[in-house]
Amino acid sequence: MFDRYKDVLTHLPEYSHNVFRKGYFTWLLNQCKGWGALSYLLLAFNFVLQIISLVQSFGQTPLQSIIAFIGGNLSVACVIGISNRSGIQGWAGAISAICIATTGFMAGNFATAWEQIGYLxxxxxxxxxxxxWNDNIQAEKFSSWVEWIKYGIFFGFAWVIIYFIFSLTSDPRVFLDSLNLAMAITGSLLELNRKREQYYVWTISSIFTIALWTQTMLQGDGNFALIFSYSIFFLNDMYAFFSARGWFRNTVQ
Known part of the structure; x- marks a missing residue:
């Protein structure tokens, strides 16, 4: 389960050369080429939405608006990069995680902030x-309904523990916030084990995250930026479900 982590950590000097090498930034830029038309369309559509959010909220919360704008754009670039098996996902994900975590702390969504730190x-x-990291991925289906029960129990225990921990803080939206973190942990575990069913979790998680940031905005602690980006995530999840190149078409039976 943790072989890839062990390999990188035990050979860290060798892997560091993947970053500190000649032509790295050119290689990184080329990772954004050759994507499908829908990927570029989603990126452009999200960018327009992020501009709207930035203009709408800048006068009230300029710093938070700028940070959310960067996080909203790069988080979508990360997710679409993952869909296209692109190496850009690492940097896009890391910078967006820092931005979203910062936005989460500023808004009081502490569980979501720690979720992003975990991703980082x-x-x-x-x-x-x-x-x-994402080369030669073959998704596997659950072998039986027992696996659904195991992961469901894991999610339930995770949510109870996370809810209790963050109820001790000043988190104003602890129900949705803790729910999202529990779903993220469960989805990450499914992803780590390369289970096809992870996409159900990520799709549902996108819906609840949209609800969280909508509530955050209505209570005056956020803006449209992350609502827009997670809506794009949802569209990307739908593409993963139904595309001929999607995750469900690359599954070991």
Whole structure:
């Protein structure tokens, strides 16, 4: 389960050369080429929406608006990069995680902020160090309904524990905030085990995250930026479900 992590950590000097090498930034730029038309369309559409959000909220919360604008754009670039098996996902994910975590702390969504910190240390940094992190991925279906029960129990325990922890803070939206973190942890575990069913979790998670940031905005602690970006995530999840090149078409039976 943790072989890829062990490999990178035990050979860290070798993997660091993947970053500190001649022509690295040219290679990184080329990772944005050759994507499908829908990927570029989603990027452009999200950018327009982020501009609207920035203009709408800048006068009231300029610093938070700028940070959310950067995070909203790069988070979409990261997710679309993942869909296209692109090495850009590491840097886009790392910078967006920092921005979204900062926005989360500023808005009081502490569980979401720590969720992003988890992505940064346990996913984004490893994707940066190992450009082939997503190569040759073969998704596997659950072997039986028992696996649904196991992961469901894991999610339930995670949510109870996370809710209790963050109820001790000043988090004003602890129900949705803790729910999103529990779903993110469950989805990450499914992703780590390369289970096809992770996409159900990520899709549902996108819906609840949209609800969280909508509530945040209505209570005066946020803006449209992350609502827009997670809506794009949802569209990308739908593409993963139904595309001929999507995750469900690359599954080991």
């Amino acid at each position: 240390f346990f996913l984004d940094l490893f994707c940066i160090l190992d450009p082939k």
